[in-house]
Amino acid sequence: MYAATSEEMRRLDARTITEIGIPAAILMENAGRQLACAVQCLDRGQSLAEGGMRVPEGFGRGRRPGESAADTASCGRPWALLVGKGNNGGDGLVAARHLQEAGIPVCIVYAHSPDTLRGEAALQRDIAVRLGIPWEVYEPGRLAWKGCAGLVDALLGTGTKGAPRAPYDALIREANASGLPIVAADLPSGLDADTGEAYAPCIAARATVAFALPQRGLLQHPGAALAGEVAVAPIGIPGALVEDERIPVQALTAEVLRQSLGADPEHARASDSHKGTYGHVLAAAGSAAMSGAGLLCSTAALRAGAGLVTWAVPETLAPALAGLRPELMLAPLPDGGRGDWAQVDPVALAELAGQRDALVLGPGLGRFPQGDAAWLRRLWEALPAELPLVLDADALGALAEADDFAQWPRRSGAVVLTPHPGEMGRLTRTGTAEVQRDRIACAMRYARDHAVTLVLKGARTVIAAPGGRAYVNPTGNPGMATGGTGDVLSGIVAALLAGGLEGPAAAALGVYLHGAAGDRAAARRRTPGSLIASDVIEAL
Numbered sequence: 001m002y003a004a005t006s007e008e009m010r011r012l013d014a015r016t017i018t019e020i021g022i023p024a025a026i027l028m029e030n031a032g033r034q035l036a037c038a039v040q041c042l043d044r045g046q047s048l049a050e051g052g053m054r055v056p057e058g059f060g061r062g063r064r065p066g067e068s069a070a071d072t073a074s075c076g077r078p079w080a081l082l083v084g085k086g087n088n089g090g091d092g093l094v095a096a097r098h099l100q101e102a103g104i105p106v107c108i109v110y111a112h113s114p115d116t117l118r119g120e121a122a123l124q125r126d127i128a129v130r131l132g133i134p135w136e137v138y139e140p141g142r143l144a145w146k147g148c149a150g151l152v153d154a155l156l157g158t159g160t161k162g163a164p165r166a167p168y169d170a171l172i173r174e175a176n177a178s179g180l181p182i183v184a185a186d187l188p189s190g191l192d193a194d195t196g197e198a199y200a201p202c203i204a205a206r207a208t209v210a211f212a213l214p215q216r217g218l219l220q221h222p223g224a225a226l227a228g229e230v231a232v233a234p235i236g237i238p239g240a241l242v243e244d245e246r247i248p249v250q251a252l253t254a255e256v257l258r259q260s261l262g263a264d265p266e267h268a269r270a271s272d273s274h275k276g277t278y279g280h281v282l283a284a285a286g287s288a289a290m291s292g293a294g295l296l297c298s299t300a301a302l303r304a305g306a307g308l309v310t311w312a313v314p315e316t317l318a319p320a321l322a323g324l325r326p327e328l329m330l331a332p333l334p335d336g337g338r339g340d341w342a343q344v345d346p347v348a349l350a351e352l353a354g355q356r357d358a359l360v361l362g363p364g365l366g367r368f369p370q371g372d373a374a375w376l377r378r379l380w381e382a383l384p385a386e387l388p389l390v391l392d393a394d395a396l397g398a399l400a401e402a403d404d405f406a407q408w409p410r411r412s413g414a415v416v417l418t419p420h421p422g423e424m425g426r427l428t429r430t431g432t433a434e435v436q437r438d439r440i441a442c443a444m445r446y447a448r449d450h451a452v453t454l455v456l457k458g459a460r461t462v463i464a465a466p467g468g469r470a471y472v473n474p475t476g477n478p479g480m481a482t483g484g485t486g487d488v489l490s491g492i493v494a495a496l497l498a499g500g501l502e503g504p505a506a507a508a509l510g511v512y513l514h515g516a517a518g519d520r521a522a523a524r525r526r527t528p529g530s531l532i533a534s535d536v537i538e539a540l
């Protein structure tokens with residue numbers, strides 16, 4: 001499912017109106033009707049999914065502590081529709097009419113005088129007046145919130161620029177403080193539609209109805225949390241136009257994996273296959289203090305379906321690591337008796353890797369005292385150009401030391417980088433906060449500029465392909481924020497590369513399976529906090 005920027009959405013709306021000839025009032029009618037439908041779900045004590053609305057994979061959410069299914073039933077109390085002066089407000093006015101028709105009491109609260117509405121929104125205002133729907137204009141501190149069943153946030157939509165100004169700011173604060181369930185029209189007011197960044201203040205919604213396509217900002221935190229459960233509602237924008245717009249960002253689903261990326265989440269195997277069919281991974285990972293990272297990475301590669309996995313280690317460490325996992329082969333590399341990677345010749349590692357189908361480098365390597373970028377560059381140049389490569393953890397630290405990575409010789413094989421936000425901040429020479437501010441754009445830019453597949457980890461991991469497309473993963477849970485899960489992911493991706501998938505497909509499928517395994521593993525435990533990385537491997 002595509003996720004649009006506000007500019008892409010504006011273009012789609014405009015083309016639907018001008019090229020196809022569907023009047024704007026019809027789009028608004030469809031949007032408002034779907035918004036009313038969501039209110040009716042909550043009014044019946046149902047989630048949007050339970051009420052039959054289309055909630056894509058990963059867009060649902062459980063109830064927060066203290067919430068019950070029944071706490072949204074109106075019991076004769078009105079739903080207040082908070083209406084801004086743009087078209088988002090117009091959607092709210094349409095919803096008010098449909099709710100009144102359905103016998104649900106409503107009242108309209110205009111942020112500004114209703115005289116300020118224009119176009120289709122003004123049309124809806126006039127209809128609401130003729131139908132006798134009660135209304136008032138917001139005055140700070142004067143609203144009787146306690147008498148309401150819930151709120152509809154139709155204040156600001158995709159036409160918003162920057163933080164909500166008066167009177168929206170005060171109204172949003174009062175709405176959040178009321179504790180009432182809020183259904184947001186298109187996106188929570190105060191959310192940056194493109195980045196998912198929340199301005200102060202921002203509506204914290206129980207549910208959001210995204211019109212036609214979800215905004216990009218709904219895919220990333222904090223937007224994803226502030227939107228609550230998200231239903232994506234068709235409003236009449238033709239699918240052919242959406243395809244024609246060539247929107248680069250998609251929410252990852254099993255269907256997107258199969259259709260856009262040619263990767264099968266079911267991982268079916270041909271009956272006449274053999275271990276050679278599934279490739280041989282070389283995992284260069286682990287050191288004296290962090291041998292577990294190497295074990296997790298190579299075991300995950302086995303569980304993810306690699307035909308064979310060899311674990312390369314500095315030779316001094318090999319005796320202690322032999323036999324930890326009987327299915328693994330061990331490749332000791334001369335280390336001058338020091339037991340660390342800094343003494344291992346990168347050319348020797350490249351020779352070993354050249355006989356395999358994919359190399360994963362990085363988990364638990366330890367940082368080298370100096371010159372690690374030079375070490376990595378020597379390896380990069382010694383490796384066969386077509387060999388698929390995953391760089392993770394300490395290998396990314398080494399890469400971040402290089403001033404000229406964009407000028408390194410391009411590889412014909414896949415290169416997948418799997419940074420967490422801190423590592424990404426170092427790779428981009430910005431910082432974690434800057435990366436997190438607009439994760440999707442940051443990942444897309446890096447992938448394009450460096451011709452790599454970039455996996456930006458964290459809640460709602462972003463997979464950006466060198467060709468410009470990006471995918472946002474819905475699977476996974478906070479229990480996976482524990483040491484070693486990253487090592488597991490890089491092992492999985494390496495296995496999928498060795499099995500023959502392209503970089504973006506291997507990365508997207510790997511992230512998806514990793515999260516899904518984490519979800520299964522968390523479901524088996526009493527609290528997600530007790531999840532450990534080995535559980536994720538066992539759940540693969």
Ligand SMILES: NC(=O)C1=CN([C@@H]2O[C@H](COP(=O)(O)OP(=O)(O)OC[C@H]3O[C@@H](n4cnc5c(N)ncnc54)[C@H](O)[C@@H]3O)[C@@H](O)[C@H]2O)[C@@H](O)CC1
Binds near residue numbers: 028162185187
């Ligand atoms: N034809 C269309 O374009 C459709 C649009 N629809 C709705 O229309 C919305 C977009 O409508 P608009 O483009 O009118 O914009 P909005 O309804 O998002 O509101 C923009 C209004 O808020 C003001 N504003 C902008 N930034 C502000 C800020 N930071 N603080 C306070 N006020 C601010 C603007 O001056 C403008 O009056 C969508 O989100 C969707 O809900 C739907 O009705 C479907 C069809």
Ligand SMILES: [K+]
Binds near residue numbers: 155157187
């Ligand atoms: K809104």
